[in-house]
Amino acid sequence: MALIGAQYTAFEDIVGADFISADPVILYAYSWRSGLYAGTDKFTPLFEAAVLPQNTEEVQAIVRLCNKLGLQFKATSTNWGLYNDATGPGVIKIDLRRMNRIIEINEKSLYAVVEPYVIGAQLQAECMKRGLICNQNGAGANCSALPIAAHGGYGHLSQSASYGERNMLALEWVAPDGELIRFGSLGSSGAWFCGDGPGPSLRGIVRGNVTPLGGLGVYTRAATKLYHWSGPPTFPVEGISPDYAPGEIPPRFLIRFFSFPSLDELDKAQRKMGESEIACELMGFNAAMAASNIATSNEEMVRLFQEFSGMVQGPSCMVIIVGDSPADFDYKTRVLAQIALETGGKSLDKITDDPKVAGGCLWRWLRSTASIREVFRATGCFGGEVGGTDTYRLMADYITETGKCKDDLIRRGLVYDDGSSPFTQSIEHGHTGHGELLIRYRPGAATWDGLMEFMGKANNIAINGHFGVPGHVFSDMQHDIYGPHVSSYHLWLRKIKKVFDPNNASEGSHYITVKE
Amino acid sequence: MTLIDYQQDMETCCRCSACKFIPLENVKGFEHANVCPSISRFEFHAYSGGGRLGLGVALLEKKIDYSDKLLEVVYNCQMCGACDTSCKYAMDMEVLDPINEIRITGVAGGHTLPVLDKIIASLRQTGTMVPGSRAKRGDWAEGLDVKDFTKQKSEVIYHAGCRTAYSRDMWPAARASIKLMQKAGIEAGIAPEETCCGGRAYQMGYRDDAIDQAKRNMDAIKKAGAKTLVTGCAECYHAFKVLYDKFGVRGDLEVLHTSEYFDQLIRAGRLKPEKKVDLYVTYHDPCHLGRQGEPYIRWQGKRRPGQVILFDPPKEFRRGTFGVYGPPRDVIGSIPGIRLTEMARTKEYAWCCGAGGGVRETNPAFARWTANERIGEVAETGVEAIVTGCPGCEDSFREAIKAAGNNLKVFDIVELLAESIL
Numbered sequence: 001m002a003l004i005g006a007q008y009t010a011f012e013d014i015v016g017a018d019f020i021s022a023d024p025v026i027l028y029a030y031s032w033r034s035g036l037y038a039g040t041d042k043f044t045p046l047f048e049a050a051v052l053p054q055n056t057e058e059v060q061a062i063v064r065l066c067n068k069l070g071l072q073f074k075a076t077s078t079n080w081g082l083y084n085d086a087t088g089p090g091v092i093k094i095d096l097r098r099m100n101r102i103i104e105i106n107e108k109s110l111y112a113v114v115e116p117y118v119i120g121a122q123l124q125a126e127c128m129k130r131g132l133i134c135n136q137n138g139a140g141a142n143c144s145a146l147p148i149a150a151h152g153g154y155g156h157l158s159q160s161a162s163y164g165e166r167n168m169l170a171l172e173w174v175a176p177d178g179e180l181i182r183f184g185s186l187g188s189s190g191a192w193f194c195g196d197g198p199g200p201s202l203r204g205i206v207r208g209n210v211t212p213l214g215g216l217g218v219y220t221r222a223a224t225k226l227y228h229w230s231g232p233p234t235f236p237v238e239g240i241s242p243d244y245a246p247g248e249i250p251p252r253f254l255i256r257f258f259s260f261p262s263l264d265e266l267d268k269a270q271r272k273m274g275e276s277e278i279a280c281e282l283m284g285f286n287a288a289m290a291a292s293n294i295a296t297s298n299e300e301m302v303r304l305f306q307e308f309s310g311m312v313q314g315p316s317c318m319v320i321i322v323g324d325s326p327a328d329f330d331y332k333t334r335v336l337a338q339i340a341l342e343t344g345g346k347s348l349d350k351i352t353d354d355p356k357v358a359g360g361c362l363w364r365w366l367r368s369t370a371s372i373r374e375v376f377r378a379t380g381c382f383g384g385e386v387g388g389t390d391t392y393r394l395m396a397d398y399i400t401e402t403g404k405c406k407d408d409l410i411r412r413g414l415v416y417d418d419g420s421s422p423f424t425q426s427i428e429h430g431h432t433g434h435g436e437l438l439i440r441y442r443p444g445a446a447t448w449d450g451l452m453e454f455m456g457k458a459n460n461i462a463i464n465g466h467f468g469v470p471g472h473v474f475s476d477m478q479h480d481i482y483g484p485h486v487s488s489y490h491l492w493l494r495k496i497k498k499v500f501d502p503n504n505a506s507e508g509s510h511y512i513t514v515k516e
Numbered sequence: 517m518t519l520i521d522y523q524q525d526m527e528t529c530c531r532c533s534a535c536k537f538i539p540l541e542n543v544k545g546f547e548h549a550n551v552c553p554s555i556s557r558f559e560f561h562a563y564s565g566g567g568r569l570g571l572g573v574a575l576l577e578k579k580i581d582y583s584d585k586l587l588e589v590v591y592n593c594q595m596c597g598a599c600d601t602s603c604k605y606a607m608d609m610e611v612l613d614p615i616n617e618i619r620i621t622g623v624a625g626g627h628t629l630p631v632l633d634k635i636i637a638s639l640r641q642t643g644t645m646v647p648g649s650r651a652k653r654g655d656w657a658e659g660l661d662v663k664d665f666t667k668q669k670s671e672v673i674y675h676a677g678c679r680t681a682y683s684r685d686m687w688p689a690a691r692a693s694i695k696l697m698q699k700a701g702i703e704a705g706i707a708p709e710e711t712c713c714g715g716r717a718y719q720m721g722y723r724d725d726a727i728d729q730a731k732r733n734m735d736a737i738k739k740a741g742a743k744t745l746v747t748g749c750a751e752c753y754h755a756f757k758v759l760y761d762k763f764g765v766r767g768d769l770e771v772l773h774t775s776e777y778f779d780q781l782i783r784a785g786r787l788k789p790e791k792k793v794d795l796y797v798t799y800h801d802p803c804h805l806g807r808q809g810e811p812y813i814r815w816q817g818k819r820r821p822g823q824v825i826l827f828d829p830p831k832e833f834r835r836g837t838f839g840v841y842g843p844p845r846d847v848i849g850s851i852p853g854i855r856l857t858e859m860a861r862t863k864e865y866a867w868c869c870g871a872g873g874g875v876r877e878t879n880p881a882f883a884r885w886t887a888n889e890r891i892g893e894v895a896e897t898g899v900e901a902i903v904t905g906c907p908g909c910e911d912s913f914r915e916a917i918k919a920a921g922n923n924l925k926v927f928d929i930v931e932l933l934a935e936s937i938l
Contacts, residue, residue, distance in 0.1 A: 021560060025571060025585040029562035032570030035530025042527070042573060052559050079561065080532055097559050102546055121543035129545065141540040142533055234544050240837045241539045241864050242605045298608045299830050369540040372532050372606035378824050380528035380609075416823035442823050 003048050007069055011051055011092070014061045019052040019098070026050055030093055036081045037451075038381040038443045044085035047074075047093040054098040056172060056180065056220040063218060063505065064178035066092055072507040075218040077116035077144035081151075083213035083474070087509040094218060102126060103221060104192065110226045111169050113192050116219065118145045121367060123224075125234070133229035135161040140371040147224040151210045152389060152471055154434045156365050158427045159274070159282040161227045163389070165207060166428070169195045169223035173206055176217045176501035192223035205496055208511075209388070210471050215511025216500060230324045235363050242296040245360035252323035254333055255352055255362045257285065258345035259312035263400060266315040266424075267393050269343040273319065274429040276339070278332040281320035281365055284423030287312055288438060290351065293370040294361065298378060309419060311348050317425075320365060375438070379416055383451045384439040385458050386471035387422075392433025396424040398467035399435030405457040406439060414450040415441040434471075474510050519621045522614035523576055524819060526569040534606060535565030535599035538865040548860035548893060551598040553868050553886040562589050565599025568615045575618065582627035590618055591629060592882055595719045595873030596803040601836035601864050608825050608833060612808075619721025628721075631877050636722050639729070643711030646682040654708030656680065656687040660694050663705045665740035670705030672697070673742045675756070677749035678712050679907035685914065686907045692934035693748055693774050699937060700786040705740060715755030715804070720874040727763050730755070734765045748774040748930055750802035750906035751872070753840075754809055761812035773805055774930050775905050779843035782850050789936035792853035796899040797927070799844060799856060800890065800913075801866035802906035807836030836864035844905050847929050851936045857897045859890075867893065869909035876912065887916035894924060901925040903932060 003022055012020050031043045053059045066073045075094035076084040100117035107130050121141035127134050137143040138155040153164020170186035185191045187199030195203055236246045260266040273279050287308035295301035323329020352358040364370040375382045387399045399422035409415045424435040441447045462470050463485050473482050483490025498514045538551045550556045555564040574580045600612035639645055665673045680686040697704045714729025747753050757771035781787040813832050820826045841863045848856050861867045870886025894902050913926045
């Protein structure tokens with residue numbers, strides 16, 4: 001279906017002629033498939049039109065118009081991943097690119113209010129100038145800083161700066177029917193400091209396990225928690241792309257890579273690091289990830305991968321320490337050394353001996369700039385497993401079990417043989433954890449079929465092993481698999497969708513639909 | 517190369533949008549995170565590097581065809597290469613080359629813009645991209661005791677370029693270049709009726725015309741016995757150094773930008789900037805001298821079978837790393853009294869002046885918008901003047917400054933150097 005003239009004009013009246021298009025040239029650019037779980041189709045179904053609102057009022061008007069015209073809409077911020085796409089006809093693309101302001105950075109109450117198209121790098125940079133830092137989405141600093149923009153929002157800084165679900169404070173939400181809902185303190189006093197009150201709290205409704213992925217209205221502004229930052233206001237980066245590195249590691253900073261004899265020892269070490277609150281970052285890594293992160297080309301990556309593979313003794317983690325004072329730094333580094341000693345952690349000094357390499361790693365991991373290198377450079381596509389968020393060991397065991405299923409894909413030549421073990425991270429200096437598995441591939445029918453088989457095995461492991469609901473679970477098909485095993489949550493999710501989206505206007509194929 | 521040769525590159529785009537921003541390690545605040553003028557101005561994803569790659573695939577898959585809208589999207593791009601550099605921070609794929617190939621394929625199929633056709637007609641008839649009488653091309657050198665390399669052998673030749681030859685505002689820099697060479701004892705030759713380098717024709721998609729110009733120019737240069745070509749125009753520099761190499765016609769000709777050449781002469785003690793030039797300045801990296809100014813890397817091979825993107829023989833990507841960034845700053849730094857303050861976006865992630873890729877001709881308002889953005893960035897540094905090394909950039913900035921009623925001055929590096937030496 002195509003928009004008829006009057007429909008187009010109605011949208012045009014809201015955003016202006018410059019910010020709407022139904023031309024195939026504009027629409028095909030949006031429909032080029034992303035590298036995330038890329039299948040065999042190069043293009044996703046075309047949107048009927050793309051509109052670019054500049055404020056919440058325009059978003060609201062667009063949403064209401066879609067409801068009135070019997071159209072669906074899908075809103076996106078930085079637009080990375082298959083959830084941004086239409087899955088069929090009759091969908092309007094709401095590209096939130098023009099909503100790109102930092103509304104407030106509240107240094108006293110430690111929160112920032114952002115619109116959807118503020119990227120992580122921008123918010124982090126502004127925070128650093130103020131002695132603060134925000135969580136950075138693990139997908140990279142190129143992604144939206146909105147804590148509910150997409151998926152889990154786990155990141156490299158989650159050890160000290162938590163993740164999306166936990167960081168979200170007050171929220172401004174254009175519900176699927178166009179009603180404007182302001183959450184928590186915003187709903188009662190216009191302030192952003194709390195998402196749960198005084199005022200209405202619908203945190204579980206709007207978020208779910210991994211956010212509705214564009215399937216339940218539009219999030220137009222949100223406040224995210226901030227944390228203290230003891231580092232410099234700007235990081236001293238030198239060099240020309242892609243060979244960036246600080247000239248020297250700033251005082252009171254330390255980066256170390258450790259590998260452990262076993263997952264038990266890694267688990268023990270990470271728990272001790274969390275309990276002692278010494279780490280600014282504590283992130284799982286494996287040889288393949290480290291090689292991809294450090295290398296500036298695939299040729300170099302392959303070489304480094306071989307080198308690093310020979311260095312690690314088992315499951316590994318990367319630790320960044322930032323001291324608040326010289327004494328604090330001294331204390332934290334001593335504790336780290338003691339923990340490594342007690343748990344058999346082997347420091348991979350070869351990576352960190354060269355201050356340029358170490359400094360480069362330090363900043364790339366703090367800013368999260370190399371996720372694209374790690375995930376997409378090798379093959380252009382990522383089809384890995386994104387585990388859930390639960391107790392660290394549960395998540396580590398789940399992803400370790402799932403990782404074994406990758407061997408079959410490698411053996412059949414369907415994915416890149418990066419030999420990678422999964423990686424796990426602990427969150428919030430505590431016992432919460434998250435795990436992921438890197439799977440990189442060139443798209444093709446056989447590979448896609450293999451990935452689907454893999455996903456089926458992962459589901460069996462998660463369900464039969466009682467590992468909870470992993471992060472890859474979205475869409476009707478997945479929810480219908482998991483729901484019966486988890487308190488029939490899928491039925492409730494569907495009821496939420498139905499109640500809040502009576503006209504089925506918010507395109508929910510990557511969330512859940514109202515099918516009976 | 518044709519568009520289909522870039523299919524794998526285009527299909528490697530994972531849609532991360534890194535092409536829209538400066539390399540993320542360098543983001544120092546909310547402001548100046550954007551790097552692509554086109555997406556910044558027109559907002560729809562199609563106007564980004566990644567968006568255009570998607571359109572390239574759509575063309576190959578026959579999902580779309582050349583249309584007015586496609587040409588509008590394709591030509592509202594300065595071909596500044598910032599998307600290419602930002603992408604290649606993380607990825608092993610070509611970005612700017614396939615985008616240019618979309619233009620080239622369009623031109624080959626007769627899908628062109630009338631305003632560009634008119635300019636190319638001028639190139640074919642008179643050898644210049646700038647309207648004006650060819651007979652007056654050498655007027656900028658009037659009164660200078662400089663030899664004509666089309667009549668006398670000359671080891672070093674100076675190429676003024678179309679924009680310099682036909683704009684009186686640019687003549688002081690060109691004349692100063694000759695005088696500085698003479699001061700250093702270099703007897704450079706010029707061609708009073710020099711012809712266009714063809715670089716901008718290539719950017720506009722008229723590859724055959726660019727190759728014709730390259731062959732014509734190299735014939736004349738070879739006849740002169742020249743070993744070194746010096747130019748003050750970044751676009752010409754890129755054409756002679758990079759494109760002519762790509763076309764396989766450059767041979768052993770050494771191509772130097774005036775900033776590189778004079779930096780060498782200063783280091784060798786043959787030029788001594790001694791007079792004080794009391795000025796606060798910032799330096800604007802021209803796209804074709806900076807990120808696009810690095811040497812061409814000849815590679816012929818194929819992608820290796822397997823999952824990982826590897827090539828046989830290994831392919832070294834041009835990532836903007838080896839552009840000309842140091843010499844202009846060193847020349848400025850050698851002038852007593854000048855204080856240089858860098859802008860937020862510099863070197864490989866400098867914001868474009870707006871003039872490139874034919875945008876000044878096809879959409880002057882967009883060119884002006886882009887220049888205004890840069891002028892605003894200059895203003896934040898609090899300097900008195902913007903210094904650069906490309907007449908296209910200088911012209912673009914002067915126009916924007918005049919329209920804004922701003923007091924900012926614009927200088928070519930050579931003008932300031934001459935003030936300190938001559």
